[in-house]
Amino acid sequence: MSRPIHVVVLGAGSWGTTVASLAARNTPTLLWARDSDTVAEINQNRRNSRYLGDVELAPALRASNDIHEAAHSADVLVVGVPSVAVRETLATIAEDLRAWVPVVSLAKGLEPGTRMRPTQVVTDALPGHPVALLAGPNIAGEIARGYAAAAVVATEDENIATALHPLFASGVFRLYNNDDVLGCELGGILKNIIAIASGMADGLGVGDNTRAMVLTRGLAEITRLGVAMGADPRTFAGLTGVGDLMATCMSPRSRNRRAGELLASGKTPAQAAELLGQVAEGIKTAPIVMELAREFDVAMPICSEVDSVVAERSSATDAYRGLHRMLPDGGHEAH
Ligand SMILES: NC(=O)C1=CN([C@@H]2O[C@H](COP(=O)(O)OP(=O)(O)OC[C@H]3O[C@@H](n4cnc5c(N)ncnc54)[C@H](OP(=O)(O)O)[C@@H]3O)[C@@H](O)[C@H]2O)C=CC1
Numbered sequence: 001m002s003r004p005i006h007v008v009v010l011g012a013g014s015w016g017t018t019v020a021s022l023a024a025r026n027t028p029t030l031l032w033a034r035d036s037d038t039v040a041e042i043n044q045n046r047r048n049s050r051y052l053g054d055v056e057l058a059p060a061l062r063a064s065n066d067i068h069e070a071a072h073s074a075d076v077l078v079v080g081v082p083s084v085a086v087r088e089t090l091a092t093i094a095e096d097l098r099a100w101v102p103v104v105s106l107a108k109g110l111e112p113g114t115r116m117r118p119t120q121v122v123t124d125a126l127p128g129h130p131v132a133l134l135a136g137p138n139i140a141g142e143i144a145r146g147y148a149a150a151a152v153v154a155t156e157d158e159n160i161a162t163a164l165h166p167l168f169a170s171g172v173f174r175l176y177n178n179d180d181v182l183g184c185e186l187g188g189i190l191k192n193i194i195a196i197a198s199g200m201a202d203g204l205g206v207g208d209n210t211r212a213m214v215l216t217r218g219l220a221e222i223t224r225l226g227v228a229m230g231a232d233p234r235t236f237a238g239l240t241g242v243g244d245l246m247a248t249c250m251s252p253r254s255r256n257r258r259a260g261e262l263l264a265s266g267k268t269p270a271q272a273a274e275l276l277g278q279v280a281e282g283i284k285t286a287p288i289v290m291e292l293a294r295e296f297d298v299a300m301p302i303c304s305e306v307d308s309v310v311a312e313r314s315s316a317t318d319a320y321r322g323l324h325r326m327l328p329d330g331g332h333e334a335h
């Protein structure tokens with residue numbers, strides 16, 4: 001009998017823990033947490049209460065504080081730390097990882113400075129390792145509680161996608177393939193900024209029509225930039241595009257949407273991040289996306305307003321007025 005595949009997940013926040021718990025129901029899985037109290041709580045009580053409240057994790061899931069030992073035991077490595085921490089985390093374990101171990105990226109942000117997507121950072125930090133992305137409308141708390149959801153495994157190598165499916169899928173977590181890694185990854189990254197706009201609109205109490213406008217025109221912006229960068233436009237109509245956009249813009253659990261509500265209530269971006277206590281990638285990604293918009297000469301009025309608010313150049317109310325100036329009569333709807 002062949003030995004089971006060992007999955008190792010780096011990062012025990014809300015999504016890393018949830019993905020590790022999904023995998024642990026299928027195959028031996030180890031979760032690395034940098035915080036020793038989190039390790040003890042997972043191993044002793046099957047909980048990660050800081051990130052997932054009273055959710056009971058898979059009984060077989062084990063956690064460790066030793067990142068080197070964890071990486072050494074990996075047949076598949078999942079990177080579940082925020083985008084800003086992907087490079088430094090992988091640099092720590094580059095010598096520990098065996099050759100050709102596939103790396104699955106969960107992060108939905110861009111690296112400041114390089115403007116790289118997390119899968120590009122993985123390739124840079126761990127050359128020679130196959131890389132895949134797991135993305136889609138996946139609010140961690142819901143999946144950890146066992147609510148049905150679907151996600152996409154995006155990789156250029158279909159054999160890798162096929163090998164990864166049985167490690168993470170379940171009767172209530174359905175997986176699809178997509179070889180448009182760029183489009184899938186950009187969908188997840190860019191929707192966070194639109195979710196901040198949606199949260200600001202909710203926080204200002206401006207109504208469902210406004211939210212629908214933000215979502216629809218937000219999707220147009222995401223698609224415009226994605227296509228200019230070389231993605232397949234069809235990808236943005238799928239789970240990692242409009243699917244993730246809807247979940248994140250509408251869910252009361254989305255940290256990006258909540259960040260928008262906090263900004264609308266007058267909190268600074270730093271205060272909003274502090275109050276959330278979890279990562280809201282869109283806050284740091286907005287200025288990087290505006291650099292890309294300028295480079296690719298793409299109009300992104302909603303992202304531009306969010307960028308102004310997170311850079312504290314304007315308030316959420318100014319942003320809302322700005323959108324009304326920029327969106328109606330903004331040209332043909334299809335563009
Ligand atoms: N939560 C969700 O629903 C989803 C999240 N994602 C994406 O997954 C990624 C991870 O997010 P999520 O789990 O939600 O984040 P959380 O804020 O919930 O947790 C972040 C985790 O990363 C660790 N961490 C933070 N900074 C560093 C660092 N510099 N070095 C090492 N570890 C670090 C934290 O450790 P500590 O606790 O010790 O601070 C914590 O374990 C993000 O890019 C997010 O956009 C994608 C899909 C769904």
Ligand SMILES: O=C(CO)COP(=O)(O)O
Pocket residue numbers: 108136137138139140192195244247248253254255256257279280281
């Ligand atoms: O990416 C997510 C859902 O797919 C999580 O969104 P938040 O980071 O806004 O909570």
